[in-house]
Amino acid sequence: MNFKELLTEDRAVSPVIGVILMVAITVILAAVIGTFVLGLGDQVSESAPQASFSFDFSAGGGNGFNGGSSDYVNLTHEGGETLEKSSIEVDGSDGGVNQSSPFPNATISAGDGASYNEVNSGETIRVIWTNPAGGSTNTIARATAPQ
Incomplete structure (x- = not known):
């Protein structure tokens, strides 16, 4: 060849x-x-929303952040996507955080705020988003209370 x-x-x-x-x-x-x-x-197609939250920790009693029930955090939505109130949960690492003043509307938009009390010293507070379609959860904001 x-x-x-x-x-x-x-x-x-x-x-x-x-x-x-x-x-x-x-x-x-x-x-x-x-x-x-x-x-x-x-x-x-269902990813966690992009939102920014600020945490303002305050000691309501005379004992500071020593586990007193009057210690609280003010949580404010600073910007980002509007969130459904039913898909948001605020949780503390010590398990003792209670909502004392809820978000005012069914949707959480920039400027909306809520208060949570019974925050302990050094406790980590998380804003958790739950996928409405089911299954997954994502932490979209977190902060730790001062010592």
């Missing part, structure tokens, strides 16, 4: 390219269909 003939011979190129393209299309279609059938498509 001549070397020039080998370089100009292209009889098998077209079927090989066709098979590669068909396999690639099949794999892509299977991945897309599998994602939506298994419900992964819904979870990809």
Whole structure:
């Protein structure tokens, strides 16, 4: 066989390219269909909202942040996305935080605030968002009470 003939011979190129393209299309279609059938498509689109909160810790009693029931935190939504009140929870690492003044509306937007009392010294306060579609939770803000 001549070397020039080998370089100009292209009889098998077209079927090989066709098979590669068909396999690639099949794999892509299977991945897309599998994602939506298994419900992964819904979870990809639901990410935690972007919101900023400020924490103002205050000692209401004469004993400062020593575990007194009058120690509190004022939580204020500073900016970002508007949140549904039903999907937000405020939790303390010691488990003793109680809401004393709730957010005023069904939605929480910039400037809205709430108060939580029974904050202990060094306790970490978290704002937790729960996905309304179910399942996942995300901490969108956190702060620690002063010692």
